Amino acid sequence: MTPDQRREAIVDATLAVAIEKGLASTTVRDVAAAMGTSSGLIHHYFESMDEVLAAAFEQVARQDLALSERLMGEAGSPTSAMAVFFRTYTPVDKDWSFQLWLDAWAEAARRPAIRVVSARLNLAWQDLLERTIRAGVGAGEFRSDDPTAAAWRILSLLDGLALQVVAHGTTIDRDDVLRWAVRAAEEELGLSVGVLAG
């Protein structure tokens, strides 16, 4: 294995563990066991465990963003791009990804490395939404007098609702999140009810 491959393997293994145990309780030994190697190897490629965790979080967050960005780009119109956004942002089988976001937000205030990554990626999501909204307004599909605010509102409402599902699991369920967020977005963008659903 080349150094680059090995670094990648470490990040992948870290991710696999973090999915099950959470970012905060992922240990060097866990990662080593997941790779089938020794724990010392990880410190041969990374200065500290914090850097490993930050790299893992960044990878997952960037992959999710890249996937949504690609699928939204392939959509035929801003309206269907927005529908794709809702489907890809709230996948049923990826609670662990959102749990990583919760961990990151909580840790951001105290860990500069995490704050930088988290802020950059949140901004990137908002930017993706804002560009889509502006395109929709330009194409006459959406109506919005403040695309910046609209993008933040759509994103933050989804975050706030999804948070309830992932953190508590009992307050509201996944269907509520998607239904309520989609409905708010339709209102926000001047669309008729049901256009963004399904």
Added chain:
Amino acid sequence: MTPDQRREAIVDATLAVAIEKGLASTTVRDVAAAMGTSSGLIHHYFESMDEVLAAAFEQVARQDLALSERLMGEAGSPTSAMAVFFRTYTPVDKDWSFQLWLDAWAEAARRPAIRVVSARLNLAWQDLLERTIRAGVGAGEFRSDDPTAAAWRILSLLDGLALQVVAHGTTIDRDDVLRWAVRAAEEELGLSVGVLAG
């Protein structure tokens, strides 16, 4: 010190530590040191550290809720109660309180005691909002075909936006949060622009 006073002292000390170090990395020894007592004493009053942390978080969250509930109750109408809600939910000088919410949401998945408290208090906030909305609809001040969903949307949008300020500090600022959330709520409840502001 009576048992009640001691319990209270433990919770207070835990809070003081948690505000600085975060809920997740507050240890028994930290709390004992903050009180100037031994660590064993804490386990004489609490079954586990999880319960201490949950009690500390609950104290802050219940105080905030009680304050909002009281002030909203003193408001003359559902509309002004809703305006009071926005002013009390986003206080300038209490970032640390919202930071504890972030900690709690992230830890909820791993610590049952925290999950229970966090879920209960989130539900209580939603319930407070839902009751206000229903009162407003009954009084002919609001328009809403689903007060439950409306309450969750208003609360979650505010959480999602506030999260950006507290976690990152750079993406958006406090004024944006209040302005955007208020605007969305006015839309949600069929109010004219500016009614909930100031």
Added chain:
DNA sequence: TCGTCTATTGGACGCTTGCGCAATATCGTC
């Protein structure tokens, strides 16, 4: 004054953590 009950101490226990380090395996190069 004595006895009892409880608050409080302070350290031991077992476990886990990130990290460092000497020893070993592996592999490309001459």
Added chain:
DNA sequence: GACGATATTGCGCAAGCGTCCAATAGACGA
């Protein structure tokens, strides 16, 4: 085939954690 570089091992270290417990201190009623 030998050698040097480096990838990899596996264990040890010191520190930290929550929890538990025997011992002590102190207050209060009999």
